[in-house]
Amino acid sequence: MADESILTLSNEWAPQAPARSPRRALLGAGFTLLAVVFIGAVAWFGFSFSEAQGIAGQRRESAHRLELFSSTVQAVIKRLEHVPPTVQLNRDVQVLLTQPSNRARMAATNAYLRQLNAYLGSVAVYVMNDRGIVVASSNDVRPDDSRVGEDVSFRPYFLDALSGRVGRHFAIGIGGDEAGYFVSHPIHDGAHVVGVAAIKISLEPINALWETLGAPGLLTDTNQVVILSSNPGWRYTALAELPIERRVDLQLTRMYNNVRLTRFPIAVKLAVDEESQVVETLLPPGGPPSMRGVHAGTLVLGRAIDGMDWRLMMFSDLRPVRDQALVSATAAALGAGVLVLTAVFFVQRRRIMRQRLAAKAMLERANAELEQSVADRTQDLTDANRRLREEVAERAQAEMTLRATQGELVQAAKMAMLGQIATGITHELTQPLGAIRTLSGNAIEFMRRGQLDEVAGNLRIVARLVDQMGSIIQPLKRFARKSKAASEPADVAHAMSNALFLYHPRLRDEGVEIENHCVPGTAIALCEPNRLEQVLTNLIGNAIDAMAGAPVKRVTLRASTEPVPASGARQVRIEVADTGCGFSDEVRAQFFEAFFTTKPSGNGLGLGLTISRDIVREFRGEIVATGAPGAGALFIVTLPAAEPSTAPAPLVHEEEVLT
Structure with a gap:
């Protein structure tokens, strides 16, 4: 013990390298993180403030140009x-x-x-009688655009004028395909309207003004259809989907003649009822040629033209604003960095001064404590031996407690498995009970009608479902006696038919389309038929639940026999595919865990797929799931194949029950 004390004292006073305390390291990391966050926050504030100011200035400038352009359009x-x-x-x-x-x-x-039209510079001036027949025209000497004798009673501007109102409408000419703005006025004979006078105003002067706008722009009419644009590819495209009734009206009035209206090429819904909006992303780089001049980050500014049902929209590029905001953010970050470095310098200088004072005080205490340390060392060694004996006793007690805890965990695991099987049986009994309820209701209705044969058929199905419910309860007994289910040839097509039968009312009510490619006798699996129906019922039910909000609801079922790779054996492959919401790789990794479910609370226990996997593996098979978000899901079940044989036909078909 004396030698050990001397060695300990020598080690205590030997020179040692200074070690950085964990607390100081943690404080340094925290200060660094705080500095980075501060610089990032200042840069973000500088970027946001500069961007907001730039967008506001761009909006004011664009609004002014829109005002001037709108006034020019009104003047034309x-x-x-x-x-x-x-x-x-x-x-x-x-x-x-x-x-x-x-x-x-x-x-x-x-x-x-003709004289009036030549003086005004309009496209045409013409007069119609009260039946919409053109009786006079300024273009009577032009056979291709005379209009004399034509019936234009279907045009909205004629109908407005015939009703005593002033008609104002955009339309494409019937013969010359030249677009124009039509203004009509009733011609009265006393209190009666005997005719209509109309003028067609050319829109070409407006097309010559787009360069003055300084940015891509367009004009839309009351149907939200682009009638004029600086980009020819945008003309006669619709900003919103036109209802079928409106499309029929446009065909009847021939407002756009034979032009086929397509959707506006920007894949963003434009809020045309708002004065302006900022569109952060319009098209990715390398978009179609019709989108030249429109980039990611574009200010879309629109306003209605006074006295007209037209809207003028302008696409202002915000890239210069964003570039200036980045410059401002960089300058702000540099300024914040200088402040941080200055603060670090003063903090470091203060810390060095404290260390010097602390080192001086420590040397003074060391001289006073050296003698006391030698006397205290022997007592420290005695106390250390005592604590060591106490620690050995505590570890022995902890080992005994660990063994007791392990035994309790084994018992808890066994009880959890029993609870899982019991809960799964309750989950699987829900569908047969619902089918029995439906069949019993049908039987009552058939008895009321006097159709006893149909009643007998429904009761036979009820008996089969009761037998099936009895077979569903068997897993609990087999778990108690550790027995395996008996394998026998089972026709997949028949099991699939029985599973679909249980869901027939739900498939009909929810509008789910079934594509069943399973042919009886072509896929014979070596398993227990009732358990195979359990698996298929669960997979089909999950597919229906996954398509709750899908636009297309279709479940595709396939079954085939194929050779096992690298083996002379054969296996049955069963596929259940849907067009639902799909799932991600993270969700797929947890699919077969107990009590995991993607359904809303109260719509499932999360045991269906776990039980299905256990059933399939019990018959030396496997079940896998593939899919992608928004692209549907595909579940593949593989089972050993039995020798081809004639499978028993289903007890009854769906058509017989629902007759």
């Missing part, structure tokens, strides 16, 4: 809106409407309209 359109009311002031027009066969009046009216 409205400068000729007063023309149709003045047409009826011409005496020849009034006489022609009352004497449509007077060729002299027709020639005089056409000459007047």
Whole structure:
């Protein structure tokens, strides 16, 4: 003991390398993390503030340009809106409407309209009678665009004017396919409307103004259809899906003639009822040619044109704003970094001064404590031996406690397995009980009708389901006596038919389509038939639950016999595929764990797939699941194949029960 004390003292006063305490290391890591977070926060604030200011400035500038462009569009359109009311002031027009066969009046009216059209610079000016027949036109000398004698009664602007209102509509010409803005006005004879005067205003001056906007833009009409655009590829595309009733109306009025309306190429829903919106992502790089000029991060600004049912929209590129925001964020981060480094310098200088003072005080205490340390060392060794004996006794007691705990864990595991099997039996009895309830209700209705043969058929099915419920309870007894289920040839097609029969009302009510490619006699598995039906019932039920919100609800069932790879044996392959929500790799990894479920609370115990896997493995088979989020799921069950034989036919088909 004396030698050990001397060795301990020598080691205590020997030179040792300074060690960094865990607390100091933790404080240093925390300070570094705090500095990084502070610099990141300052950079993010600088970016956000600069971006917000830049977007606000871009919005103001874009709104100003939209205002100027809108005023220009109004000037182009409205400068000729007063023309149709003045047409009826011409005496020849009034006489022609009352004497449509007077060729002299027709020639005089056409000459007047030609002069008026040439003076105004419009596309055409024409007059229609109260039946919508064009009786005079400024283009009467142009055979391809005369319109004289044509019936335009289906046009909305004619119907508005015939009702006594001023008609204003965009439309594509019937013959020349030239788009224009039509303004119509009723021609009165006293209180009666005897005709309609209309003018077609060219929109080409507006197309020449897109360069002044300084960004891609478009004009939409009341149907949210692009009628004019700086990008020709956007014309006659719809910002929103048109209802079928509206499409029929457009075909009847031939507003867009024979042009086929497609969807607007930007894969983002534009809120055209709002004044503006910021679209963060429109198209990935390398989009279609029709999207040139539109990039990720675009300010979409729109406004209605006063007095018209048109909306002007402008796409302003925000990349310069984002670049400036990045520069501001970098500058803010550099400033924050300088502040952090300054703070680190002063903190480090203060810590060094404290260490120097602490080292001086420690040397003074060391001289005073050296003599006391030698006296205390012997007592420390005695106390250490005593603590060592106490620790040995505590570890012996802990080992005894561990053995007792292990025994309790083994007993708890056994009780958990019994609870799992009992809960699974309760889960599996739910579907046969529901089927018995349905069949009993059908039997009552058949007895009321006097159809005793159908009643007998339903009761036979009830008897079979009761037998099946009895076979479902057998796993608990087999678990108690550690016995295995007996294998026998089972026709997969018959088991599939019985499983589908249990779900027939639900399949019909939820609109689920079944594609059953299982042919009787082609896939004979070596297993217990009732247990095979349990597995298929559970997989089909899970497929139906997974398609609750799917647009297409279809379950595909297949069964085939194939050779086992690298073996001369054969196996039966059963596939159950759905078009539901699918699942991720993380979910698939937990599928076969007990009490794991993706269904809402109260809709399942999470034991169906666990029991199904145990049943399949009991017959030397396997079950796997594949799928992807949003692409549906596929469950594959493989079982040993039996020798082909004639499988028993199902007791009854679905059609017989539901007749």
